[in-house]
Amino acid sequence: MSVRSSTHLVLIPSYNPGPGVLDTxxxxxxxxxxxxxxxxxxxxxxAEQLQALAAGDDDLTVIVLPENRGKGAAVLAGITQAAAQGYTHALTMDSDGQHPADLIPTFMAASQAAPAKMVLGKPVFGPEAPALRVNGRKVSNGWANLETLWMGIGDSLYGFRVYPIVPLIKIMRGNRFMRRFDFDPEAVVRLCWAGVRPINLDAPVRYLSAEEGGVSHFKYLRDNTLLTWMHTRLFIGFLLRLPLLLVRYVMA
Structure with missing residues (x-):
């Protein structure tokens, strides 16, 4: 039986995930x-399949955006409506079946015990995980930890995590970035800058083959260029915030 909450909801951004989204x-x-x-x-x-599913489930809401705007934009649309309805936290997860739904209660409980913090999934990879993706994320993680003076970001890219809604909305409305593939890493860095500390919990991640219904929208050149530009911006922001971050580091 599912756990019901008036403060914490699960938010699933979805773009052309294939029929497996219904299982997710x-x-x-x-x-x-x-x-x-x-x-x-x-x-x-x-969209139509999800709306049909929601028609028979009062606890499932489907929001349809008219055009593809990117993951970050989809999350912002969702948490803005959630905040208006009184929700304080959102657990984000991918729609393609990669993330462990069975760990939702564990992550939510950690958030409820420390609501001022964000709960980040730290991926546990299976043997099917592409080595290029596993090793490549180490670069982004290294930059994210430098940019936050090692405040404890276990993984900057894994999208299975619980965000406090109010500070995330404030951050996203304050800049025009964080709308596409750059959302996950930039969100955790900027939340750390805002004083939102991370809690890291291990969570398995599945890389589904095409035969298993796996759908990937990752474009190696495009998305790594986006991440490079993002970390360039964040590093400049880090230098500007360095005195404040040093004070927090000493007092932590």
Whole structure:
């Protein structure tokens, strides 16, 4: 039986994930209520399938954006509506089945015990995980930890995490970035700058083959260029904030 909350919801941004998204949503609903899905301009018919699923479930909400705006933009749309309805925290997870729905209650409990903090999933990779992706993320993680003076970001890219909604909205409204693939790492760095400390919990991640219904929108050159530009901006911001970060580091 799913756990019900009036403060914490599951938020699933979704863009052309294929029919497997229905399994992802059902798995999340089996663990938690409410679950919200933000359909980010999908053209694969999954918006209609999700709306049909929600028609028979009062604890499932589907928000359909008219065009693809990027993961960060989808999350912002969702948490803005969630805040207006009184929710304080959102657990984000991918719609493609990579993230462990069975750990939703564990992550939510950690957030409820320390609501001022963010709860970050630290990926545990299986043997099927592409070595290029596993090793490549170490670069982004190294930069993220430098930019926060090692405040404790276990993994900057893994999107299975619980955010406090109010500070995240404030950060996203304060800049025009964080709308696409750069959302996950920039969100944790900027939240650390805002004084939101991380809690890290291990969580397995699955890389599904095409035969298993896996869908990837990762473009190596495009997305790594975006991350490079993001870390350039963040490093400049880090230098400007360095005195304050040093004070926090000494007092921690």
């Amino acid at each position: 949503v059902r798995a999340a609903r089996a663990q938690w209520a409410p679950v919200w899905v933000v359909v980010d301009g999908s053209t694969d018919g999954t």
